[in-house]
Amino acid sequence: METTACFRGYRLSTCGPMDHSQAPILQALQAYHDSGQLPFTPPGHEQGRGVDPRVRAVLGEAVFRSDVLAVGGLDDRASSGGVLEQAQQLMADAVGAGQTFFSTCGSSLSVKAAMLSVAGPREKLLIGRDAHKSVVAGLILSGICPVWVEPQWDEDLHLAHPHLTAGVRRRLRRASRCARRSGGDALAGDVRSHIEAIEGLHLHGRDDFCGPGRAFDADPLQLVVDVSALGTGGYQIADWLREHHRINVGLADHRRIGVQLTHADDSQTIGTLLDALQDLRKPATELPPPPRVQIPRRASCGWSRPWCPVMRSLPESTTSVTAGSRSRRRGTPHALPARHSGRTAGRAPD
Template identity: 35%
Template sequence: MTADHHRAPVLEALVGYHRQGQLAFSPPGHNQARGADPSVREVLGDAVFVGDMLASGGLDDRLRELAAEVRAAVEEIDGMHVDDRDDLCGQGLADDFDPLPCVIDLTGLGISGFQAADWLREHRQVDMHLNDHRRIGGRITHADDRDTTAQLLAALKDLPQAAPDLPRAPRVEVLEPAELRPAQAVPPRDAFFGPTEDVPVSAAAGRVTAEMITPYPPGVPAILPGERLTEPVVRHLTTGLKAGMNLPDASDPELKTIRVVAADADPGE
């Protein structure tokens, strides 16, 4: 799966599996899905329902073992580091750790996660789950086995050889947690539905936003209607966009302008 909303990864994957003559997925079901909607069976075919869930014991154990194998193998690839409990848990961090997502730090390769994800998709037909300015991520699921993870690992092992031919990763201004909490100047509804104007991004800091701008991934808004824009947030968005960040909900996807509350309606003006 990919977080790029300009594509249809599920349909593309089904087409790819069809061309390879492989079964796209085999979800566990009950009674081999004899109660499934006929229209669903018509689209998916009967083959995907051959799996029959009789007991769940062992599924999670197999999955954890497979994920551990993948994580260990990726850690051995030059220039890659798999974020683990030591990176993610501790004081001021997460309380616990899910081993199934494989989040790979590419700092050692000198390329961004955006560049890596594009290369893997174009040259190895592998879609990563999430990517950002220095990481790519995939998730091991019940649909995976050693055949599918072998394809992933083979593609990842080829990436360090391709990295020197890719442009150096642009620098992204990463925000501190406190910088992600701009002051709320007016109620969101008033900002969104009230009088607005579009201003150049260079003049947007200090103004009250009238739109939501969400870097994707992770899909968490950097700014919401009614919040007063700060210089760090503007720099994060502009440098991220240059590096390949996707801003699916901005009124100007190129971020040359930002929609703000009209000056005569801004309580701070």
């Protein structure tokens, strides 16, 4: 039986097909403007009225008119309109997730929130040894003790392949099917063949990154181009593309550049990229060679014993103040989040 909930005139299905033509946040923002709301709330520019004219000349007015609080803005004080709830349910349905949470401040904040939701101070959490720095910041913030999982180092490609469990592979297989349905392969296929045909460039693909002991699948819209055959490095190529073609690549290292394609790209932007890459061969011979990178032996990269980053980041003795009383604790961070029941993470030994 299908049940529905009503949010500000929308009927949201909680069992059965959902209406993905709805855009709750966008529609709520339009309703906010149409109803003539007058904010005396953050942000302080108050719909752009207080913006410096020089800033407005560059950014325009629309960005400030869209800078609206979710509570007491897009929705009322009690969030009775369910604007965010409906939008998050639509997103979860679109990507096949059980639940979705929207976040601000980029993915780094989401990483910390996810870590804090599953483990607390001195509890253990499996962490990839090549994790992003936001993960290390999350360890320090939470007091979680990492159990490091070593990646699969590739001596030939000078990169690390992920260490995947069977459960992770099942989830990735499901996500991969969604990506294939979105047409990612069709968009990238022609571009990839053109790049691979350029002398001196090698475009990494599934043959390089996927297979036993490696990733389950590779996103065809992420173009990872090895430029080492040109006698220079990825950093030098990235700088040259920006200076001479006004093209900015997403990533670069001592032998590769990374280019991201999205649904926003068309024949014009892709043509500009291909022209720039075709133009690389002659100037590449004049660019400096990449600096020699000393790759340490894998055995020397591990830790001699388990440790909690928070214990290395704080003074030997810290003071915390709670409810007007002062207590002194050794090696305990300030304002550590309380542990809650139902955790699956194990507790680290004292």
